[in-house]
Amino acid sequence: MALLQIAEPGQSTAPHQHRLAVGIDLGTTNSLVATVRSGSAVVLPDTAGFGLVPSVVHYTADNSVTVGHLAQARQIDDPRNTIVSVKRFMGRSVADLPDASSTPYRFVDAPGMLKIKTIAGEKSPVEVSADILRELRIRAEQSLGGELVGAVVTVPAYFDDAQRQATKDAARLAGLNVLRLLNEPTAAAIAYGLDNAAEGIYVVYDLGGGTFDVSVLELTRGVFQVRATSGDSSLGGDDFDQRLYCWILQQAGLTTPSDKDMRLLLSRAREAKELLTDHHTTRITAVLSDGEAIDLELSAETFQTITAQLVQKTLTPVRKALRDAQLATEDVKGVVLVGGATRMPHVRKAVADYFKREPLTNLDPDKVVALGAAMQANALAGNRGDEEWLLLDVIPLSLGLETMGGLVEKIVPRNSTIPTARAQEFTTFKNGQTAMAIHVLQGERELVQDCRSLARFELRGIPPMPAGAARIRVTFQVDADGLLAVSAKEQISNVEASIIVKPSYGLADHEIAQMLEDSMQNAEQDKNARNLLEARVEAQALLDATRSALATDSALVSPDEHGNIMQLLTQLEICQQGEDIQAIREATEQLNRITEPFAARRMDVGVRKALAGQRIDELG
Amino acid sequence: MSFDFSDNHFSLFGLPVQFRQDVVDIEAVYRTLQAQYHPDRAVTGSDSDKRFALQAATHINDAFHTLKSPLARARYLLKLQGFDTQEETNTSMPADFLMQQMEWREAIAEAKQTHDLDELEALATQLRSESRSLTTLIAGLIDDKQDFNRAGLVVRKLRFIEKLEQEIGDAIEALLD
Ligand SMILES: Nc1ncnc2c1ncn2[C@@H]1O[C@H](COP(=O)(O)OP(=O)(O)O)[C@@H](O)[C@H]1O
Ligand SMILES: [Mg+2]
Numbered sequence: 001m002a003l004l005q006i007a008e009p010g011q012s013t014a015p016h017q018h019r020l021a022v023g024i025d026l027g028t029t030n031s032l033v034a035t036v037r038s039g040s041a042v043v044l045p046d047t048a049g050f051g052l053v054p055s056v057v058h059y060t061a062d063n064s065v066t067v068g069h070l071a072q073a074r075q076i077d078d079p080r081n082t083i084v085s086v087k088r089f090m091g092r093s094v095a096d097l098p099d100a101s102s103t104p105y106r107f108v109d110a111p112g113m114l115k116i117k118t119i120a121g122e123k124s125p126v127e128v129s130a131d132i133l134r135e136l137r138i139r140a141e142q143s144l145g146g147e148l149v150g151a152v153v154t155v156p157a158y159f160d161d162a163q164r165q166a167t168k169d170a171a172r173l174a175g176l177n178v179l180r181l182l183n184e185p186t187a188a189a190i191a192y193g194l195d196n197a198a199e200g201i202y203v204v205y206d207l208g209g210g211t212f213d214v215s216v217l218e219l220t221r222g223v224f225q226v227r228a229t230s231g232d233s234s235l236g237g238d239d240f241d242q243r244l245y246c247w248i249l250q251q252a253g254l255t256t257p258s259d260k261d262m263r264l265l266l267s268r269a270r271e272a273k274e275l276l277t278d279h280h281t282t283r284i285t286a287v288l289s290d291g292e293a294i295d296l297e298l299s300a301e302t303f304q305t306i307t308a309q310l311v312q313k314t315l316t317p318v319r320k321a322l323r324d325a326q327l328a329t330e331d332v333k334g335v336v337l338v339g340g341a342t343r344m345p346h347v348r349k350a351v352a353d354y355f356k357r358e359p360l361t362n363l364d365p366d367k368v369v370a371l372g373a374a375m376q377a378n379a380l381a382g383n384r385g386d387e388e389w390l391l392l393d394v395i396p397l398s399l400g401l402e403t404m405g406g407l408v409e410k411i412v413p414r415n416s417t418i419p420t421a422r423a424q425e426f427t428t429f430k431n432g433q434t435a436m437a438i439h440v441l442q443g444e445r446e447l448v449q450d451c452r453s454l455a456r457f458e459l460r461g462i463p464p465m466p467a468g469a470a471r472i473r474v475t476f477q478v479d480a481d482g483l484l485a486v487s488a489k490e491q492i493s494n495v496e497a498s499i500i501v502k503p504s505y506g507l508a509d510h511e512i513a514q515m516l517e518d519s520m521q522n523a524e525q526d527k528n529a530r531n532l533l534e535a536r537v538e539a540q541a542l543l544d545a546t547r548s549a550l551a552t553d554s555a556l557v558s559p560d561e562h563g564n565i566m567q568l569l570t571q572l573e574i575c576q577q578g579e580d581i582q583a584i585r586e587a588t589e590q591l592n593r594i595t596e597p598f599a600a601r602r603m604d605v606g607v608r609k610a611l612a613g614q615r616i617d618e619l620g
Numbered sequence: 621m622s623f624d625f626s627d628n629h630f631s632l633f634g635l636p637v638q639f640r641q642d643v644v645d646i647e648a649v650y651r652t653l654q655a656q657y658h659p660d661r662a663v664t665g666s667d668s669d670k671r672f673a674l675q676a677a678t679h680i681n682d683a684f685h686t687l688k689s690p691l692a693r694a695r696y697l698l699k700l701q702g703f704d705t706q707e708e709t710n711t712s713m714p715a716d717f718l719m720q721q722m723e724w725r726e727a728i729a730e731a732k733q734t735h736d737l738d739e740l741e742a743l744a745t746q747l748r749s750e751s752r753s754l755t756t757l758i759a760g761l762i763d764d765k766q767d768f769n770r771a772g773l774v775v776r777k778l779r780f781i782e783k784l785e786q787e788i789g790d791a792i793e794a795l796l797d
Contacts, residue, residue, distance in 0.1 A: 019664075149664075179663050223651045319796055323789070380663040390655045417685075419659060419678045444793075479674060480659040 019149040021179065021381035022140045023187070023373025026129060026153055026167065028087040028236060029209030029340065031055045032367060033136040034374035035144060036383070041191070041371040044143045052366060053139075057131045058082045059120035067135040079104035079263040081118045085238060086132075088210045089114055089125040090170075091162030098234060102242065104259035113166065126170045133174035145537050150177035152377040154369050156211040157183035158231030158317075158396045160442050161454050161484050168481065179380045181481040184208075185215035186226060186393055187372030188338045192363055193219050194375065194389065200333035201227075203321075205351055205359070206369075207314060208339035210236040214318050216325040216332075222389040228324035228415045229396050230317035237273070237341035240307050244269035244298075247306055248284060252294050261288045276300045277343050304346040311350045318354065324415050335359040338368055392417050395482055399454075401474060402439035404429065406448045411476045414444065418482055423475040425491075432464040436472055440486050459488045461495045528581070535584040539576045542588055543569065546595055549602060556601045561594075568594055623657065623676050628700060629683035639697055639762040643688060650684045690755045691782055694762065694775050703768045705775045717777060724784055732791045740795070744788045747781055754778045 022044075025032045030052040034043045043051040050069065058071035059081045066074070074082045083105070094100055094109045106117035115122040133153075140148060153171050155164055164181055171178045185204035192198065198219050206213040213231040217224055245266050249257070257265065268286050275282045276298070284296045322328065335351060337359045342348065351359050376391070394417055400410040401424070412422045428436065436459045443451030462470055471491040478484050489496045546569055550557070557565065572587040630637045633649045655661075657680060662673035686692045695705050713721075724743065731739040754774055761771040 180660070220651070223655070225651075316796055320793060323792070380660055382664045388655075390651065390658060391660060392654060392658075417681050419674050420681050421678045477674075477678070480677070 018383055019381040020140075020144045020146050021150055021152070021374075021377035021383070022136075022144075022148060023152045023182075023370050023375070023377045024133065024136055024154065024171075024176075025184070025187070025370035025373060026087065026133065026155075026170075027055055027208055027369075028085050028211060028238070029055055030366065031132050031136060032370035033140050034367070034370040035140065036374050036378035041374040041378075043367050043370055044140055046139055053132065053135060054084075055086065055132055056082060056084045057086070057128050059118040059123070061119045063120050065120075065131050067132055076260060076263050076267065079259045080106065081120070083116060083118070083123070083128050085210050086125050086128040088234060088238075089116070090129065091160070091164075091166040092125075099242065102245075102262070104263055112162070126166050126173065129167065129170035130173035133171055133176060137174055137176055142533055145533065145540075148176070149381050150179040150377065152180050152182050152187075152373045152380065153178055154182050154184045154187050154373050156206075156208075156231060156233055157185050157213045157215050157226075157229040158211065158233045160233070160397055160452055161399075161482075162452065163233065164482055168483070178481075179377055181483075182373055182376055182391075183213070183215065183226070183229065183393055183482075184369045185213050185229065185338065186217070186224065186391060187370075187376065188336055188363075188368045189215070189217050189219070189224055189372070190375055190389070190391070191368045191372035192336050192360070193217075193224060194387065195363075198334065201325075201327060201331050203318070203332050203335045203355070204338055205314075205318070205335055205342065206338035207341040207347060208236050209341065210234065210238050212236055212314050212317065214314075214321050216321050216327060222387075223392065224389065225392040226394045226417075227327070228321045229394055230321040230324070231396070232313070232317055235310070235313060236339075237270075239310055240273050240341065240344070241266055241270045243307050243310065244273055244303065247298075248294070248296065251296050258289055264288070265294075272298055273303065273344070276303050277345060300345075308346070311347055314347075315350065315354055329355050332357075336363070336368075337361055338363075338365050340366055393480075393482070394418060395420075395478055397442050398444055399476055399478070399484060400441050400451070401426075402441060402448050407446060408441050408443070408448055408451055411474070412478060416478070418478050419480050421475060421477045423473050426472045426474060427468050428462065428465065428470045428472075429467055431467050433467065433470070434462045434464060435460045436462065436488070438474060438486070438488055440476075440484070454484065455486070457486075457488075459490065459495065461493075462490050463493045463495075465492070532579060532581050532584075535581050535588070536576055539572055539584050539588045542591055543572060543576070546591065549595075549598065553598075553602050553605070556605070557598055561598065564594055565591070565598070623672075625675070625679055629687055629696065632680070632683050633687060635687070637697070637700065639690075639694060639759045641687065641693070646684065646687050650680065653680045690751075690758070691775065691778050694758050694771065694778070697762055698768055698772060698775065701768050703772055705772045707776055707779050710776065713776070713780075717780075721780060721784075728784070728788055728791065732794075735795055737792065737795050740788055740792050744785065744792070747785050747788065751778060751781045751785070754781065 020035070022033050022035045032043050032051055032053065034041055045051045053068040054072045056068065056071040056075065058066040058074045058078065071082060075084065091113055093112060094107045094114045100107060108115040108117055108122055113124060115124050116128070137148065151171065153167060153176070155167050159167070168178055168181060185206050188204050188206065189202060193202070200219060202217050202219060204215045204217065211231065211233050212235040213229065215229040216227045218227055248265055248269060249255070264286055268284050272282050272284050279300070281297060281299045284294065284298055286294045288294065332355055335355050335357065337348070337351070342365055348359060379389070394415045395412065396414060398410045398414040399412040400408045403409045409424070411424050412420060437456065438459060439448070439456045440454045441448060441451040442454050445451055459472060472488055473491055474486065474488045476484060476486055487496070546565065550562070550565070554562070568587070568591040572591050575583045575587040628637070633646065635641060635645065635649070654677060657673060657676040659670065659673040659677055662669045686696050698705055724747070727743055728740070731743065754777055758771055758774050758778070761767045761774060
């Protein structure tokens with residue numbers, strides 16, 4: 001660029017490079033991206049001003065992908081190709097789904113993690129999530145005007161290793177550098193705690209669309225220490241919709257609605273649920289595909305009665321978390337409510353009754369997780385303000401190994417502070433045994449069949465020894481993202497085997513290759529978006545520099561020259577608003593060329609001025 | 621950054637090598653150490669910075685865990701003195717202790733059967749007070765009398781009690797579901 005900015009001698013040119021980092025709340029229902037701008041966290045809206053992106057992805061036959069509100073609009077007319085609440089399927093197989101039959105999707109069982117059959121081919125939940133994340137990344141890059149150094153992506157605290165891995169894979173597939181996976185309630189606690197300078201024991205109760213989390217945290221002078229966490233990774237506002245949907249079917253005497261009717265009634269159920277938060281009664285009306293009309297009256301009281309059991313269900317994890325933290329309700333200084341479903345009055349009342357205190361609701365339950373994640377991303381990226389804080393989080397579920405008789409031996413107990421490593425020694429049970437199968441599990445139950453299988457691997461090449469003589473040390477290392485790596489080593493012979501535990505869905509290499517190939521098309525779009533962005537940023541820099549040079553050194557340009565510069569400057573301003581990358585580049589180049597002589601003159605003057613300020617003997 | 625992985629946990633935390641400790645001090649030092657070494661401080665660093673942070677923070681967590689729990693702390697102190705607590709191998713226990721163990725076990729089994737949450741909570745309280753008095757005993761044996769042999773026996777007893785507490789915890793949890 002011709003118009004060099006000349007700094008005063010002894011002054012550094014770029015005082016501090018602010019690194020662009022974002023926090024992403026990848027929700028079951030809604031997703032958001034936020035960043036810290038001039039010291040405060042803000043949610044980045046789309047061009048229409050919407051902050052929340054519905055976590056909905058629509059696929060078409062020509063492989064075009066729509067995300068968010070536009071996709072949501074396709075839910076009823078094209079339910080099979082419109083994927084909602086994909087987060088419920090992350091790291092899950094068909095057998096894991098409690099209600100596969102009440103979704104409109106065609107599931108395909110793949111090892112470890114299911115896939116969804118769409119008109120654009122079979123989609124893994126990782127790919128669908130990546131489509132949402134890509135949308136958020138592009139939104140952020142366009143609004144921040146540059147490439148991101150990274151993102152903090154939030155996950156439910158109660159997500160197991162398979163679900164966390166799947167989330168991290170999705171982020172990578174979306175072209176994000178993951179600075180950290182952060183637990184959603186912890187993110188909320190940061191946003192709340194920093195804003196209110198809170199100290200003491202706080203409980204975060206997060207009831208979203210598809211997941212429920214509860215975390216007990218201790219806040220002490222800038223340290224957020226999670227004492228215990230619990231939850232239910234398949235309980236949320238969706239279940240209230242489901243309950244109400246069943247009630248509608250029952251009242252209307254329907255048994256097997258079509259996919260479209262099912263979607264329609266589920267949407268009606270959700271609307272009614274949300275309406276009843278502020279009203280005493282509502283009407284549910286719908287015309288089904290066979291022309292049958294439904295018209296029902298529903299009171300808040302009835303709704304609360306048919307869903308009371310779900311509300312009670314959230315209190316079990318709350319009790320467990322307090323038990324694990326060895327605390328009683330009296331020790332709790334505040335209860336922070338997070339998630340759209342905590343707007344329901346009967347949920348608030350149940351929480352207030354349980355803790356014998358009114359929960360804190362002075363935060364926007366939709367945004368608080370994204371804002372906290374943005375603050376953490378900003379800190380991790382190294383944009384240190386005066387404020388420094390530390391997060392100490394835990395793993396939600398115990399990790400262990402299969403032992404004789406189908407039992408699970410726990411190696412890392414739940415609620416251990418991460419990062420952590422634990423080792424345990426095992427031995428052979430047959431004479432001359434040369435291999436050992438290692439089966440890694442997660443969960444609290446005693447039997448293998450009741451826990452989640454994370455990975456299997458074998459330690460081979462153990463030298464033949466009598467039974468019980470070999471000493472095999474198995475080490476579990478959990479990193480700060482809550483992700484597990486397991487290694488095993490025979491102590492006498494030093495035979496070693498190790499793996500990073502990739503969940504059993506273990507995206508095979510060819511699958512990743514396929515996914516990347518599929519995403520090439522999107523990458524093409526991305527690349528265009530990025531090029532446009534770069535062209536605009538470059539144009540803006542030149543515009544700024546030119547304007548400021550004209551303002552300070554107008555004496556160095558003739559009136560003619562001034563007129564020419566202004567003309568090209570205006571032209572570039574106009575091009576910059578458009579989408580034509582080539583036009584922006586050309587206009588930039590033209591303005592650049594015409595300002596070159598001016599820049600040279602400024603440089604001369606600048607250098608002379610700079611030299612005049614120095615003593616000759618310093619130049620030696 | 622200086623960080624010696626071979627330091628014993630007490631010197632890492634700048635604490636005297638003894639059983640009696642103030643948990644508040646341990647926690648304060650813990651936070652200061654993690655504030656310095658936690659992986660969150662190394663996110664923009666090189667791969668080797670990240671690896672170092674992971675190992676250091678893991679080690680600090682392990683040390684904290686050991687120092688904070690009376691059972692783990694006692695076991696660790698005895699190990700530093702060259703005494704093995706033989707928790708897996710030595711099962712010889714005084715008869716009265718064994719009798720009491722059996723009584724507790726029966727009480728737990730019965731409360732579990734009858735789904736008696738209150739009884740389980742009451743048993744948990746009893747066990748907590750038992751482990752508190754064993755802890756006081758250990759403090760005297762290690763810090764005042766340097767009688768590591770007898771301390772080893774009390775550590776084994778404490779281990780039994782902790783297992784029972786765990787069992788009650790699991791039973792209570794099962795009833796909550
Ligand atoms: N006013 C309201 N009353 C009741 N439920 C609501 C209201 N607003 C949103 N919800 C519910 O909150 C859930 C979404 O919450 P959100 O925190 O966005 O979820 P997630 O984190 O899973 O994306 C949905 O089930 C939605 O119906
Ligand atoms: Mg959420």
